[in-house]
Amino acid sequence: DGGITQSPKYLFRKEGQNVTLSCEQNLNHDAMYWYRQDPGQGLRLIYYSQIVNDFQKGDIAEGYSVSREKKESFPLTVTSAQKNPTAFYLCASSITASSYEQYFGPGTRLTVT
Amino acid sequence: DAKTTQPNSMESNEEEPVHLPCNHSTISGTDYIHWYRQLPSQGPEYVIHGLTSNVNNRMASLAIAEDRKSSTLILHRATLRDAAVYYCILRDSTDKLIFGTGTRLQVFP
Numbered sequence: 001d002g003g004i005t006q007s008p009k010y011l012f013r014k015e016g017q018n019v020t021l022s023c024e025q026n027l028n029h030d031a032m033y034w035y036r037q038d039p040g041q042g043l044r045l046i047y048y049s050q051i052v053n054d055f056q057k058g059d060i061a062e063g064y065s066v067s068r069e070k071k072e073s074f075p076l077t078v079t080s081a082q083k084n085p086t087a088f089y090l091c092a093s094s095i096t097a098s099s100y101e102q103y104f105g106p107g108t109r110l111t112v113t
Numbered sequence: 114d115a116k117t118t119q120p121n122s123m124e125s126n127e128e129e130p131v132h133l134p135c136n137h138s139t140i141s142g143t144d145y146i147h148w149y150r151q152l153p154s155q156g157p158e159y160v161i162h163g164l165t166s167n168v169n170n171r172m173a174s175l176a177i178a179e180d181r182k183s184s185t186l187i188l189h190r191a192t193l194r195d196a197a198v199y200y201c202i203l204r205d206s207t208d209k210l211i212f213g214t215g216t217r218l219q220v221f222p
Contacts, residue, residue, distance in 0.1 A: 004156075035212075042200060042212030043157070058209070090156050098208050100145070104156025 003027065004105035006091050011110045013085075021076045021108050023091035031097040032074035036060060037088040037107075046089075049074055050097040078110065085112045117201045122217040125191045133186040133216055135201030140181050145204040148175065148186045150197040151215070157200065160186065196220045 004025045013019045025032065031050050035043040045058030049068040063082025068074050074093075078085045088109050092102040118136040125131045137146065145164050149157040161168055161175045163184070168175040174187040188195055198215040205211065 040214065042214050043210075044212070045209060048209075092156070100147070100162050100204075101159040102210065104158065107154070107156050 004091060004093055004103055006089075006105040006108050008108060009106065011108055013110070013112050015112055016080045017112075018080060019078050019085075019110065019112075021078065021089055021091075021110070023074045023076065023105060025072055025074075025091075025093045025103075025105075027093055027095075027103065028071070029093035029095050029103070030071070031094045031099070032068065033092040033094075033102065034058075034064070034066065034074070034076045035090045035092065037090060043090060046076065048097070078112075085110060116211070117203060117213045119199075119201050119213060119216045121214070122219065124219045124221065125188075126221050127192060128190050131188040131191045131195070131218065131220075133188075133199050133201075133218065134183065135185070136183045137201070137203055138182045140203060141206075143206055146175070146177060146181075146184050147202040147204050147210065148173070149200045149202060149210075149212075150195075151200065152197045160199070162204070191218075191220045193220050193222065 007022045033048045034046040037043050044060050046064050047066040049055040052071050055066050055068050065077045088107050090107045091105045094102045147162040148160040151157040161173050163175045176185045198217050200215040202210050
């Protein structure tokens with residue numbers, strides 16, 4: 001089955017620790033995205049990558065970092081510099097950055113205490 | 114960024130049509146109108162999109178006002194599985210999706 005995998009579904013960390021969220025896709029898509037969703041809110045774009053070895057900041061990139069060393073993988077690191085890291089994190093991909101449809105993964109719910 | 118305005122919530126009975134409105138009065142000529150929906154604790158899924166003409170697909174229909182300042186997503190026969198948050202989104206010239214807070218649709222049996 002083709003799709004996007006995010007793991008783990010739930011993640012708990014202590015304040016001050018960096019944590020890396022996994023996102024893998026086997027759809028052969030060029031573009032990948034990371035969004036953050038807070039309770040009762042819409043999604044906000046953190047980072048996106050149009051192609052391997054390239055990525056751009058979204059609207060709320062501060063305190064986050066990404067890498068895109070492989071086409072199928074786009075991990076997101078939430079650093080200790082992120083002031084409010086507790087949120088639902090969603091990864092998405094699309095055939096190209098200009099494709100009309102983005103495919104979303106199931107999300108990772110991160111809780112930092 | 115152009116913004117969208119949607120009602121916070123709507124209700125429907127099963128088997129009835131649902132019309133979900135969206136206002137986007139600051140839309141630019143090149144912005145596409147996209148609709149996604151998000152079931153509880155899941156990632157959003159694409160529903161439909163359009164630019165100027167009305168659009169139909171197997172999931173829904175999209176009616177776009179002539180001046181493009183508003184649009185309506187139409188679910189022809191609501192089912193319990195259609196209960197979700199529906200996002201009306203403008204896709205800007207940089208191809209980014211700008212999500213609002215969406216409309217929570219409740220469907221009653």
